[in-house]
Amino acid sequence: MRRPHALLxxxxxxxxxxxxxxxxxxxxxxxxxxxxxxxxxxxHARLFSTFPPSQSTATNPSFNFVSIPDGMQPGDDxxxxxxxxxxxxxxxxxxxxxxxxxxxxxxxDKPTCFIxxxxxxWALDVAKKTGLRSAVFAASSATTFTSVWNIxxxxxxxxxxxxxxxxxxxxxxxxxSPGTPPMNVxxxxxxxxxxxxxxxxxxxxxYANNKAMKNVEYVIFNSFYEAEKEIFDYLNSSNMLHIGxxxxxxxxxxxxxxxxxxxxKTCKAWLDKQRDDSVIYVAFGSLAMLDQIQFEExxxxxxxxxxxxxxxxxxxxxGKISICLPEGFxxxxxxxxxxxxxxxxxxxxxxxxxxxxxxxxxxxxxxEGLSNGVPFxxxxxxxxxxxxxxxxxxxxxxxxxxxxxxxxxxxxxxIRDKVEQLLGDGEIKKRALALKEIAIKSxxxxxxxFENFNTFATAFKHNV
Numbered sequence: 001m002r003r004p005h006a007l008l009x010x011x012x013x014x015x016x017x018x019x020x021x022x023x024x025x026x027x028x029x030x031x032x033x034x035x036x037x038x039x040x041x042x043x044h045a046r047l048f049s050t051f052p053p054s055q056s057t058a059t060n061p062s063f064n065f066v067s068i069p070d071g072m073q074p075g076d077d078x079x080x081x082x083x084x085x086x087x088x089x090x091x092x093x094x095x096x097x098x099x100x101x102x103x104x105x106x107x108x109d110k111p112t113c114f115i116x117x118x119x120x121x122w123a124l125d126v127a128k129k130t131g132l133r134s135a136v137f138a139a140s141s142a143t144t145f146t147s148v149w150n151i152x153x154x155x156x157x158x159x160x161x162x163x164x165x166x167x168x169x170x171x172x173x174x175x176x177s178p179g180t181p182p183m184n185v186x187x188x189x190x191x192x193x194x195x196x197x198x199x200x201x202x203x204x205x206x207y208a209n210n211k212a213m214k215n216v217e218y219v220i221f222n223s224f225y226e227a228e229k230e231i232f233d234y235l236n237s238s239n240m241l242h243i244g245x246x247x248x249x250x251x252x253x254x255x256x257x258x259x260x261x262x263x264x265k266t267c268k269a270w271l272d273k274q275r276d277d278s279v280i281y282v283a284f285g286s287l288a289m290l291d292q293i294q295f296e297e298x299x300x301x302x303x304x305x306x307x308x309x310x311x312x313x314x315x316x317x318x319g320k321i322s323i324c325l326p327e328g329f330x331x332x333x334x335x336x337x338x339x340x341x342x343x344x345x346x347x348x349x350x351x352x353x354x355x356x357x358x359x360x361x362x363x364x365x366x367x368e369g370l371s372n373g374v375p376f377x378x379x380x381x382x383x384x385x386x387x388x389x390x391x392x393x394x395x396x397x398x399x400x401x402x403x404x405x406x407x408x409x410x411x412x413x414x415i416r417d418k419v420e421q422l423l424g425d426g427e428i429k430k431r432a433l434a435l436k437e438i439a440i441k442s443x444x445x446x447x448x449x450f451e452n453f454n455t456f457a458t459a460f461k462h463n464v
Contacts, residue, residue, distance in 0.1 A: 011119030022246035121209025165203030187386035264340035288381035301415025373436030
């Protein structure tokens with residue numbers, strides 16, 4: 001019996017690449033799959049620009065990285081999600097088909113299955129055409145997936161418009177079923193972009209992907225039952241499996257980069273010098289933006305807390321060429337604060353010095369914080385992040401929301417006060433630690449996610 005060979009295709013954004021790499025690594029190490037990981041040329045170059053040149057990814061022929069064009073033109077903004085989605089569905093299918101056809105003509109290691117990110121659902125038609133079994137990986141929560149899956153029902157119930165997914169009644173709160181958490185129609189993942197035309201393009205893109213997913217063998221989620229039990233009970237499908245949390249617990253046999261920015265490892269030594277449960281960790285992911293006024297207000301808020309903080313400040317977070325901290329900020333803070341361009345987050349979150357996580361509530365950060373028992377201070381930016389905040393604050397009750405003032409600003413006083421409220425509430429910490437234990441047990445032998453992963457992997461090895 002030949003070795004199974006999985007092709008994996010993430011949506012071209014860091015928050016999608018990271019968990020799919022975790023899945024690929026687990027399939028390779030724990031289940032014996034050969035893996036080919038397909039990035040766009042643009043993101044392939046970004047990932048490996050952060051990788052130490054002394055280390056090679058070519059040392060393990062059973063774990064490979066390849067790339068294909070995304071259809072964007074030189075100089076195009078790859079953070080323009082509407083433009084990117086249009087390019088992906090228009091130009092990428094042919095390049096993907098050519099790649100798979102070439103691999104199918106190999107004598108050895110022909111691909112046997114294809115796993116597409118939910119955001120790349122169009123690729124499932126290519127997999128079918130080239131004779132590959134297929135599955136979908138949801139990089140977002142099961143709740144976000146289910147809201148997309150239910151687009152036809154939302155249209156039928158008069159909650160959204162069929163043309164562009166916009167709200168029939170702005171601000172309407174609804175539930176997917178009586179037992180599921182409430183959702184605000186304005187916060188559906190396709191309704192959170194800068195303008196109505198972008199929302200329309202992205203809605204039509206995800207709706208088309210939704211239709212393409214109808215006949216896949218499995219949908220797998222980076223989540224666990226107790227985190228979203230109402231949703232998993234609602235889905236109630238033997239081919240929709242939670243397999244998370246997907247977190248690195250072992251060294252990969254082939255070294256590779258997971259991030260678009262080089263990780264600053266010096267923050268670990270700084271954390272070692274801090275008292276247990278003292279540090280505010282601030283990180284807003286790879287896409288969230290703050291204008292200069294809000295950025296400075298956040299800095300002053302961290303200063304006001306009087307507590308040590310580790311703050312991840314991407315070079316592009318304010319959209320300007322250089323980062324401008326408030327005058328005298330660095331001198332006043334001294335060693336109490338540590339500012340880095342990017343952190344090794346999966347190593348930072350378990351550190352005993354951490355007291356809380358100020359987060360944009362992207363699903364990766366949410367599931368990572370949850371799995372480490374860290375209380376959240378929620379600051380969502382767009383897409384699914386508002387719904388993730390609902391889980392943190394209203395369902396799990398492991399965090400608090402920061403609130404905008406009448407001018408749309410989150411003030412330094414609000415930041416200080418919410419930090420004190422969060423860290424003064426021992427019940428939030430107890431709930432966070434209890435959920436951590438449940439998350440850990442789910443991926444241990446006998447846990448529901450562990451067993452689901454085995455079910456999925458075994459099925460895709462069958463008849464190889």
